[in-house]
Amino acid sequence: MCGIVGYVGKKEASPVLINGLSKLEYRGYDSAGVAIIENNKLKISKCKGRLANLEAKLQQEPIHGAVGIGHTRWATHGEPSDLNSHPHSNEDETISVVHNGIIENYLHLREWLTSKGYKFMSETDTEVIPHLVDYYYQGNLEDAVMKAISKMDGSYALGVVSTHEPGKLVAVRKDSPLIVGVGKDEFFIASDIPAILNYTRDVYLLNDKEFVVITQDGIKLLTEEGDIINKDIFHVTWNADAAEKGGYEHFMIKEIHEQPKAIRDTMTSRIALEKPITLDKISLTKEQLENIDKVYIVACGTAYHAGVVGKYAIEQLARIPVEVDIASEFRYRNPIINEKTLMIVVSQSGETADTLAALREAKKHGARVIAVTNVVGSSASREAHDVLYTWAGPEIAVASTKAYTTQLIAMYIMALYFAEQKGTLSSERIEEIKKEMLQLPEKAEETLKHKDVLQRFASKTYMHKDMFFLGRGVDYAVAMEGSLKLKEISYIHSEAYAAGELKHGTIALIENGTVVIALATQDNLFEKMVSNIKEVKTRGANVLAFAFEGNNDIEKTVDSALYIPKTETVLAPVLSVIPLQLLAYYMAVQKGCDVDKPRNLAKSVTVE
Structure with a gap:
């Protein structure tokens, strides 16, 4: 929800930001805006409504510059309006911020900053951030951002620029997705990979509390203590075309028709006749499975419905008790979790806040966690003990289709693997089910x-x-x-x-x-x-x-x-x-x- 794009390079930032934001429209939004440093001055353009409104505004009043940040907002604090739109800035417009997430203690911070003489223009929680950065700024932007986030509770992915250091962009994430793109003499930040695929396929996947400092000279990745991080570049293997409509009227109908391939891809190398079922690098022995007294499947929305099917499959095939829970309710009911619990969290994006919270709660109590997700490098995939990817490819339409069917396939693969390890089904019966699974892509076409x-x-x-x-x-x-x-x-x-x-x-x-x-x-x-x-x-x-x-x-x-x-x-x-x-x-x-x-x-x- 919401989208962030940032750019530092030699091109005009405005069209790069607009193009990137257009690839994030699927995330849902009600306003859009950009902040670009032009001749060492901060120029902000933002408006309520669709991205096309912002694009038209920029055509009438263009902003020129090679460093900038952009945002599509989905309202949480304050109604959708031009004033509440991102980016937000401090009073003298020397610092500008885009933010995904929620600052939970923003009211306390707002009161404190007001007592220090700061004035607020919007109803948003985000506006406290540029004022906090301003308060702590003493000549080094990343130091000021680090000090600011140390005072913030909640979730955030941030992009920050300042006229004090006009060639620099600082970004950080916690519980909200953010990636860094590395191009030739240009660099990007974004909420999701499709935003930058027109420019590069090489990205860094930021973990929680990791910072990136971007200038024309390159990138520094830092811990919250300011120590340098050495991280491998992740190379995106799918094309930008995979995030385009390909001749269909809508992404949704395209993705419905992509389901046979997605089903086939998700089974590839995992299901084969007369061979053991493989869960990639996941290994659960018969002894470990016998020690599990309960499986929780925790998810939201469509993924929850996949979990309900998973309950039927695992109980029927592997004879293990399964409880399916809505993630937003799970951690608030003091669930019974211990080292004999297996949790399966299901999330298309791997960034669903409630699902991640349940994952962390389970780990805290000693449970083993398997993540089923469609996004390589997502928070769920990194934080779970094990991950089973659904190879659905990018899903752009908000209403999930191919992600759901591949989640079902993942559930069946796990159920059969558990049954195979525990011996709850004969090898002949497992082969019968595998044979039917391998015919599903063709039957989906029918x-x-x-x-x-x-x-x-x-x-x-x-x-x-x-x-x-x-x-x-x-x-x-x-x-x-x-x-x-x-x-x-x-x-x-x-x-x-x-x-x-x-x-x-x-x-x-x-x-x-x-x-x-x-x-x-x-x-x-x-x-x-x-x-x-x-x-x-x-x-x-x-x-x-x-x-x-x-x-x-x-x-x-x-x-x-x-x-x-x-x-x-x-x-x-x-x-x-x-x-x-x-x-x-x-x-x-x-x-x-x-x-x-x-x-x-x-x-x-x-x-x-």
Whole structure:
């Protein structure tokens, strides 16, 4: 959430900053701004709304200079406005700051700085930072920034420039992502790699409390004590094109169609017939697994729904008790964690604040932590004991699609690995499931061919204000994800229910014409699910059902049916979620919504 870009080089900074910020629009924002040092003076341009507004403003009132910082803001403290937009500066505009995160003690700092004669213009927590840096500035910008952050509680990624030292940019991170790009005679900071891929693929990945000091002469990486850090450059292997639309109307529909490849890539080298399952460098022996008395899967949003599927898979295949928890609730309920606990944290970005907090809580109590993430070098990947990457590639649309399906694959890989180590499944049964997993990319391609049917259904139902998703067993987990997708991008109110719960209150909401999406892919629950569908049909619901090919009898009960290729029931979520993603997408398109950047949402939630 929010985006930072910074530049020091020989080019005009303004177009570099705007280009970088445009690659971070997916993170969600409501205002944008830049601060550039022009002829040893700080020039700031910022405004509420889309980046295009800022770009137009800069065309009318250009700023020239080769050192600058830029920001897209998602409001936390203070409403979206020109005044609250970043960058923020001190009173005489000699120091300017961009900031992602939240300064938790900003009110105390604001009161203290006010007592020292400082005046505040905005409602933001960020504005205390340039004043703090100003207070501590005594001729060395990095020293002043170091002293300032020693007084700050909370999360932050900061970029700081000053007219006192016009050729310098200082940056630091804590609990909020920040990378440093190294080009030829030019250097960058950014919240995420796509912002700088047009200029370089060589980056430094900053850890918490690490500083970078950038000048025309080069880069210094420093600890919070000021000691030099020697760090290897990380070379980005995917192209800038991977973060572009590639001819599709939206990133979301492109990423939905990229799922077969992402599924295949995530299984590569990990799943092979007649070979042991590998978890990259993760090693959990039979003895270690026998010593685990509980597995926690902790995540937020879509990743949480992947965790619910993971619970079914691990319990069914490996017979280990699993508890799935929402990360924002987990650490506040005093959970029972010890050295016999295994925690699996799931986060597309690896920077989700609540998930990272749960990870740290688990480590503090002696638990072993495995991170499932899509971002190499992310905080989760560095802080967990082990990491299993989902090779989905960059996901730009705010609503997650291919990251979710690859998270499911990661869950199945772990479940099978645990089962293999513990001996809870025969080798023949494991081979059967592996064979089905390896066929999932091809079956996902087949499932994508149903998009015309879903587009037609969406065109007839997109004006409905309420919809319901029903499922039993693992289908209920998929129903939750389908409902979330619809809410996220179409703004249609929808709810997911375990179908067996209908009679316990929910059925009172069903009336003539109510749209119900029903999932019926679980063989052992198929007849019960059909009975539940009949209950809503009797009360006038318009039902679209999803079932495996061959279960055509469901057509006798529903208004419309869509069939997905037959697979193992535990693996069904990988395929059944695809038409739900498409349905949400076409609903949003029909309504004219901003599919890739839905209102009020951000791709990476890096604050509580």
